[in-house]
Amino acid sequence: MNNQHPLPTQLFDKRQLITNPVELITYEIDAGFDRGKPDGVFYPNSAADVSRIMRWAHEHKVPLIARGAGTGLSGGAVPEHGGIIVEFARLNRVLDFDQTGRSASVETGLINLVLDALVKKAGLYYPPDPSSGRSSTIGGNLGENAGGPHCFKYGVTTNYITGLEVVLADGQIVHLGGRALDYPEYDFCGILVGSEGTLGIVTRAELRLIRNPPGVKTMMVAFDSIETAGQAVSAVIAAGLMPATLEMMDQKIMGMIEAYSGAGLPVQAGAGLIVEVDGYPESLDAQMEEMADILTQNGGHSLRLAQSEEERQKIWYGRKSAAGAMSRLAPTFYLVDITVPRSRLAATLADVDQILEKHDLRAGHVFHAGDGNLHPLILCDARNPALMGRVFQATDEIVALAIACEGSITGEHGVGIEKRKYMPVMYTPTELAAMLDLKQILDPHGLLNPGKIFPDTVATPVYAAPVWPTTNPFAPASTQEAAAGLAALSAAGQRVQIGSHVNQVRSDGEVWLSTANLRGIQTFAQDDLYVTVSAGTPVHELQTFLRDYGMQAPVAAAWPAMSIGGLIATNFNAPLRMRYGALRDLMLATTVVLADGRTIRAGRSVVKNVAGYDLPKLFVGSHGTLGLLTDITLKLIPAPRAQRTLCVHLDQLALATAMAQQLLAQTLVASALLVVEGMQIPGAPVTPYTLVYTAEGVPEDVNAELAQVAAIVGAAGRLAVTETSLTGSAIWTNHLNRGTDGLLVRIGVPSNVLATMAHQLPRLAGQQDLLDFGAGLIYTVLPGVELEAAQAWLANVRQLAKAQGGYAVVIAAPPSIQNSLDPWGQQPEVLPIMRALKARWDPAGILNPGRFIVD
Numbered sequence: 001m002n003n004q005h006p007l008p009t010q011l012f013d014k015r016q017l018i019t020n021p022v023e024l025i026t027y028e029i030d031a032g033f034d035r036g037k038p039d040g041v042f043y044p045n046s047a048a049d050v051s052r053i054m055r056w057a058h059e060h061k062v063p064l065i066a067r068g069a070g071t072g073l074s075g076g077a078v079p080e081h082g083g084i085i086v087e088f089a090r091l092n093r094v095l096d097f098d099q100t101g102r103s104a105s106v107e108t109g110l111i112n113l114v115l116d117a118l119v120k121k122a123g124l125y126y127p128p129d130p131s132s133g134r135s136s137t138i139g140g141n142l143g144e145n146a147g148g149p150h151c152f153k154y155g156v157t158t159n160y161i162t163g164l165e166v167v168l169a170d171g172q173i174v175h176l177g178g179r180a181l182d183y184p185e186y187d188f189c190g191i192l193v194g195s196e197g198t199l200g201i202v203t204r205a206e207l208r209l210i211r212n213p214p215g216v217k218t219m220m221v222a223f224d225s226i227e228t229a230g231q232a233v234s235a236v237i238a239a240g241l242m243p244a245t246l247e248m249m250d251q252k253i254m255g256m257i258e259a260y261s262g263a264g265l266p267v268q269a270g271a272g273l274i275v276e277v278d279g280y281p282e283s284l285d286a287q288m289e290e291m292a293d294i295l296t297q298n299g300g301h302s303l304r305l306a307q308s309e310e311e312r313q314k315i316w317y318g319r320k321s322a323a324g325a326m327s328r329l330a331p332t333f334y335l336v337d338i339t340v341p342r343s344r345l346a347a348t349l350a351d352v353d354q355i356l357e358k359h360d361l362r363a364g365h366v367f368h369a370g371d372g373n374l375h376p377l378i379l380c381d382a383r384n385p386a387l388m389g390r391v392f393q394a395t396d397e398i399v400a401l402a403i404a405c406e407g408s409i410t411g412e413h414g415v416g417i418e419k420r421k422y423m424p425v426m427y428t429p430t431e432l433a434a435m436l437d438l439k440q441i442l443d444p445h446g447l448l449n450p451g452k453i454f455p456d457t458v459a460t461p462v463y464a465a466p467v468w469p470t471t472n473p474f475a476p477a478s479t480q481e482a483a484a485g486l487a488a489l490s491a492a493g494q495r496v497q498i499g500s501h502v503n504q505v506r507s508d509g510e511v512w513l514s515t516a517n518l519r520g521i522q523t524f525a526q527d528d529l530y531v532t533v534s535a536g537t538p539v540h541e542l543q544t545f546l547r548d549y550g551m552q553a554p555v556a557a558a559w560p561a562m563s564i565g566g567l568i569a570t571n572f573n574a575p576l577r578m579r580y581g582a583l584r585d586l587m588l589a590t591t592v593v594l595a596d597g598r599t600i601r602a603g604r605s606v607v608k609n610v611a612g613y614d615l616p617k618l619f620v621g622s623h624g625t626l627g628l629l630t631d632i633t634l635k636l637i638p639a640p641r642a643q644r645t646l647c648v649h650l651d652q653l654a655l656a657t658a659m660a661q662q663l664l665a666q667t668l669v670a671s672a673l674l675v676v677e678g679m680q681i682p683g684a685p686v687t688p689y690t691l692v693y694t695a696e697g698v699p700e701d702v703n704a705e706l707a708q709v710a711a712i713v714g715a716a717g718r719l720a721v722t723e724t725s726l727t728g729s730a731i732w733t734n735h736l737n738r739g740t741d742g743l744l745v746r747i748g749v750p751s752n753v754l755a756t757m758a759h760q761l762p763r764l765a766g767q768q769d770l771l772d773f774g775a776g777l778i779y780t781v782l783p784g785v786e787l788e789a790a791q792a793w794l795a796n797v798r799q800l801a802k803a804q805g806g807y808a809v810v811i812a813a814p815p816s817i818q819n820s821l822d823p824w825g826q827q828p829e830v831l832p833i834m835r836a837l838k839a840r841w842d843p844a845g846i847l848n849p850g851r852f853i854v855d
């Protein structure tokens with residue numbers, strides 16, 4: 001036994017604490033290669049238990065290491081410095097499953113596939129699907145921000161977590177986010193996801209679910225070489241198709257798997273690609289035919305389309321047997337995990353093969369080709385140091401390939417112990433220091449999973465030399481100029497307001513920092529599905545540019561002049577987020593100048609990157625109080641081939657909300673489901689309420705979904721239904737803009753209580769509401785409202801929203817009452833941590849004073 005640290009044997013039931021050295025051996029390792037001896041293993045039964053042991057650990061300065069199923073591959077749950085493992089096996093209940101609101105609240109020891117099976121019975125789907133899903137836990141999945149075969153189309157774990165209950169390093173239990181969306185707080189929920197247990201121990205997660213696609217088709221396609229297969233994948237993406245999966249295997253691994261599983265893989269071919277499409281049954285044949293055409297035109301042959309569920313499972317059985325097949329051939333295997341931009345896939349595979357050959361290593365490739373996440377599997381034997389030396393040398397060279405092409409050292413397995421030495425190669429000292437700021441705020445004594453992610457020493461960050469701006473407004477034309485100016489302003493304690501207009505002159509002693517000169521497209525990587533755009537670029541300018549290439553950044557501007565930076569900073573999500581994800585899901589990276597003159601590139605331009613803390617999340621919705629965004633990298637989506645909007649004209653709110661709720665359960669390709677009050681929609685009658693439903697995607701899916709909408713609407717009686725060329729998001733913009741002279745409020749509640757909330761809302765003269773059912777948000781416009789009435793209305797609404805776990809924030813107010821209204825109406829539990837971060841990154845408190853809850 002290690003016996004380095006004291007143990008809380010008196011504090012807990014002895015069935016909760018393992019100290020027997022023999023039993024502890026199991027906990028020395030996860031599924032990777034690193035080892036460490038724990039002093040004890042603690043089984044909590046509740047968050048309160050975790051809090052108690054954390055307080056004890058805090059007092060005695062003992063490390064705590066959260067552990068799910070221990071399937072991590074980078075040493076994340078290994079107690080390298082001793083201490084107590086907090087093992088989540090008993091904290092595995094589904095606390096709430098809300099079918100209508102499509103969400104679940106679960107304890108973090110719940111196994112991924114148990115959740116999946118439960119929600120599938122109700123026709124719902126939790127997309128993050130690591131191959132280890134049979135045993136890995138939701139806590140471990142969020143610790144590593146796990147992904148899987150379906151993440152190309154549906155995203156990774158962070159895209160499905162809306163709230164967390166977290167035990168902090170001092171034992172305090174806090175709630176981050178919740179079941180509503182877009183809470184007015186820094187997105188620490190997004191930071192905790194992927195933090196590998198180093199910032200807090202998560203005891204409960206609020207998960208977002210989607211509808212399980214009603215149909216799926218799977219096909220195996222053979223290629224002569226892996227390079228040809230890589231090019232075919234690029235051709236599929238370039239054609240604007242969005243398959244559910246694109247899983248690739250090379251010849252070597254197919255041979256190994258086939259000998260083990262007999263799954264019928266095309267072993268004579270150089271590579272095999274599993275392609276899956278999903279959607280309405282009506283669309284599957286057309287989707288698959290088009291896919292097959294593109295693949296055959298690009299060298300695909302021997303197409304094998306699964307004709308039954310059994311055959312489909314057989315194809316997947318082959319893919320999923322990779323680990324088993326490898327275990328048969330060698331005592332163990334080493335699984336490398338890197339991400340490269342998709343367009344570099346074929347070239348990187350060739351380079352990786354050369355490296356493996358050079359080091360005389362036997363390996364195969366099986367990987368998620370759609371998102372550029374490569375996984376060379378190298379056969380090895382941990383007892384053979386010479387062989388392991390070659391394996392690790394080859395890994396160093398493979399990881400270097402990823403870094404050289406702006407990829408990531410890890411796409412899904414995390415940094416842990418295994419990859420921490422590469423962190424200073426992938427990130428600058430300044431970027432690492434910004435991450436370590438978070439660690440120091442949340443875990444000042446380094447007790448949470450010590451030694452993980454970061455190397456022991458990090459070089460000194462770089463600060464820009466201060467240069468006092470010669471003009472007010474200060475309109476820097478480059479990141480460097482902005483950094484020099486902000487460093488000077490910060491040193492002088494000069495307050496700065498950031499905006500995108502150049503002509504706004506402040507009279508109250510503040511400097512106006514305009515992003516107007518930070519304008520234009522910097523990089524348009526169509527094959528890699530991303531665009532990097534300067535922060536001051538108007539949203540409409542970006543959209544116009546992308547339209548010519550058949551692409552879209554699926555965002556919409558609330559106001560005509562809104563810039564990309566303004567959109568991100570205010571986290572203004574249009575209804576189309578229900579189809580494509582929110583801004584926090586779409587922003588891959590951003591260059592940020594912190595107030596003290598440090599410049600960081602937060603994130604990278606690849607869709608899968610779990611190296612270090614997910615810093616981009618912090619800048620979404622932080623209202624420019626943490627740093628100046630100078631450029632933004634957004635995920636691109638092919639423009640939809642079909643887009644239709646139905647409007648149902650209704651007299652009563654009750655019927656409109658009941659119908660919307662019924663429709664919500666059916667949405668698969670919907671990009672808006674709204675109920676809007678008294679809106680004039682061109683070519684349609686003005687009725688008290690209009691239900692707006694937009695569907696977009698391939699024509700067969702869109703038509704099938706709208707036929708379903710028409711059937712549900714038809715069953716409600718003879719109602720006026722019209723079709724408009726406007727999208728739901730355009731109608732939302734119109735609604736926001738009818739409130740420009742009045743008070744505009746956003747109310748967020750869990751989706752399942754949106755209708756109730758709408759009915760309970762107090763009413764004032766001229767009030768007009770828009771209900772966004774996809775997001776659980778209400779946008780209320782109150783024209784010509786007096787201060788007292790506005791205050792009373794807000795107080796009432798905030799009380800109602802808070803009772804449901806929601807909030808109400810003022811988006812815009814007439815100048816006459818603006819300064820007398822509290823825009824936020826609440827203090828998030830995470831506020832002290834927000835303030836601590838603000839103090840580190842903006843020590844003089846100069847950035848956007850008064851603009852956000854943090855002041």
Ligand SMILES: Cc1cc2nc3c(=O)[nH]c(=O)nc-3n(C[C@H](O)[C@H](O)[C@H](O)COP(=O)(O)OP(=O)(O)OC[C@H]3O[C@@H](n4cnc5c(N)ncnc54)[C@H](O)[C@@H]3O)c2cc1C
Nearest residue numbers: 068069070071072076131132137139140141143147197202
């Ligand atoms: C055969 C195999 C296939 C795999 N396939 C995939 C794949 O397709 N995609 C993928 O992403 N990964 C994959 N993995 C890696 C691994 O399964 C995932 O990282 C998984 O998410 C780990 O879950 P776990 O419950 O085993 O967590 P653990 O390994 O126990 O822990 C992982 C990390 O999360 C932290 N953690 C655990 N619980 C909590 C908590 N409650 N609060 C805070 N931190 C916590 C731990 O401290 C640790 O840092 C695979 C692994 C194997 C062995």
